[in-house]
Amino acid sequence: MKISLVIAVFLSLHLIGSVLSVHGQMRPDPKAIADAQRESMKVFSVMDGTWKGEAWTLLPSGERHVLTQTERVGSFLDGTLKVVEGKGFDKDGAVSFNAFGIISYDVQKKGYSIRSYAQGNAGDFPITLTEDGYFWEINAGPVTIKYNATFKDGTWTEVGDRIIPGRDPMRIFEMTLKRVGDTDWPAAGAMKP
Secondary structure (H helix, E strand, C coil): CHHHHHHHHHHHHHHHHHHHHHHHHCCCCHHHHHHHHHHHHHHHHHHCEEEEEEEEEECCCCCEEEEEEEEEEEEECCCCEEEEEEEEECCCCCEEEEEEEEEEEECCCCEEEEEEEECCEEEEEEEEEECCEEEEEEEECCEEEEEEEEEECCEEEEEEEEECCCCCCEEEEEEEEEEEECCCCCCCCCCCC
16 A cells, blocks of 8 residues: 555655646746846837926815835846935925836736835836826726826936716825935845855
């Protein structure tokens, strides 16, 4: 009985190994995938650097909350990802908004997406390129939040509109930033062998 069990386990492991080996042979070339991602991500190079300016967001009370907004943007994983950190500062210097995003390109789907983290929330959202920037949307039931970003002459303008069916879109966010410099973030300080 024990010998039969050992033989069955051996044959099962051999079969699994054979399947994985065949599957591994059909796997796309990782270098080709990374090269395609790197090339596709070049459209976002206009974002690289540090940015600063004014932003406002609409509070639930209907009041505008004005901030000094900063963004730092850089490439990661040898240019296959774009990382973005946004911080909003109140007049007293306290951070009242902090967000982090990872923009990527899916070679198989032939599309861009952003993984966004902000205010305790996270999600993956498609990004659509426009002539001078991009837009992305957050769908939350019947409500959609649509962000439109444009880049022109060293200025990054982004607006967010809340869209509810049957109503006019409502502007809930706006920022106008000027590029203030380069950054070696996030690659700076990487560990070496």
